Amino acid sequence: MAINNFDQKVLKTKKKLTQNEISVLQFIHQHPNDINQTTISDLAKKTNFSSSFISKLVKKIGYSSFAEMRLDIKSSIVKKAESEEYDILENQNTDITKTNSLLLQMNFEPINQLFDSASAIYVYGTGHSQNNYMRELSRNLMALVKVPVIFLSGQSEFQSVIYTADQSSCFIIASTTGETKVLIDAIKVLNLAQVPIVSFTKFSDNALSSLATYNLFYYLTPIHNPSMNRNIRSYLPLAYVVDFVIREYVNHLSK
Known part of the structure; x- marks a missing residue:
């Protein structure tokens, strides 16, 4: 599965990040569905960092704002769900096709x-x-x-x-x-x-x-x-x- 935009941005700037910044980004990576429905102040409370710290961090990895990052993560979740749905349906078609091939022989x-x-x-x-x-x-x-x-x-x-x-x-x-x-x-x-x-x-x-x-x-x-x-x-x-x-x-x- 292709790496999403958020992870790509983190990997590109990882060498410039502090350990505290990495810990916040790891939390975001591990809870994408929560981030999709949270505010910057809520995230600040969950990670024990200030809202201004998180605002500066999202800009540091390449987003213009927290809202833009959240929208990007939401888009990645939708794409992932669509990809998994396609894989499931494609596997069904593949199983039937391969089974049919065996039977025809x-x-x-x-x-x-x-x-x-x-x-x-x-x-x-x-x-x-x-x-x-x-x-x-x-x-x-x-x-x-x-x-x-x-x-x-x-x-x-x-x-x-x-x-x-x-x-x-x-x-x-x-x-x-x-x-x-x-x-x-x-x-x-x-x-x-x-x-x-x-x-x-x-x-x-x-x-x-x-x-x-x-x-x-x-x-x-x-x-x-x-x-x-x-x-x-x-x-x-x-x-x-x-x-x-x-x-x-x-x-x-x-x-």
Whole structure:
């Protein structure tokens, strides 16, 4: 991100500044939103310096007045917000574009034939969001295939069927990381029974994709959360993969 005007002015005059002046400028740098809504007298009280000291300081770094500095900082805040909004939207577009590129390189015919020949299709997602999209996938598959489509709503349901499934059935499993130990242990049980598995995971070299029969990947860029340290995840790319799979199968049936 480009450095703002205020910081540029401070850096240009830093060698001429006293330690007291630097401490005030550091306070301004660290509290831009507060400065945007404060007066020079309020800032003087917060920094324990006089209004005249601050007035001389802002002129020393290149502003004609405190008001001009405040307006410049406000402009920088607006530009930063617009830039972050653009980055977030651009990341969404990039994730979908890259996911689409992966899907276009896939040969869906083996997966489509698996849906045709399976005696039953089990659908499972490891988390709340993944499960929601797997529910949507199962709902659409129910309308398309002539065999039972069993949506597994939780881990206990998933583990209750892995020991009775055989190679005539198939599993569709969505997991963001593809590394959950409980999940991988269950996948190994299915592997022993030679049950075909279609995995939906974030694009990475993960345990689930290495054990699955067919892999469908999506890109997922975390969204920075300005309110908390924990980032936000949007599973729109996963929804795109689900929609793509259904359309590919409808196209297969049409032929």
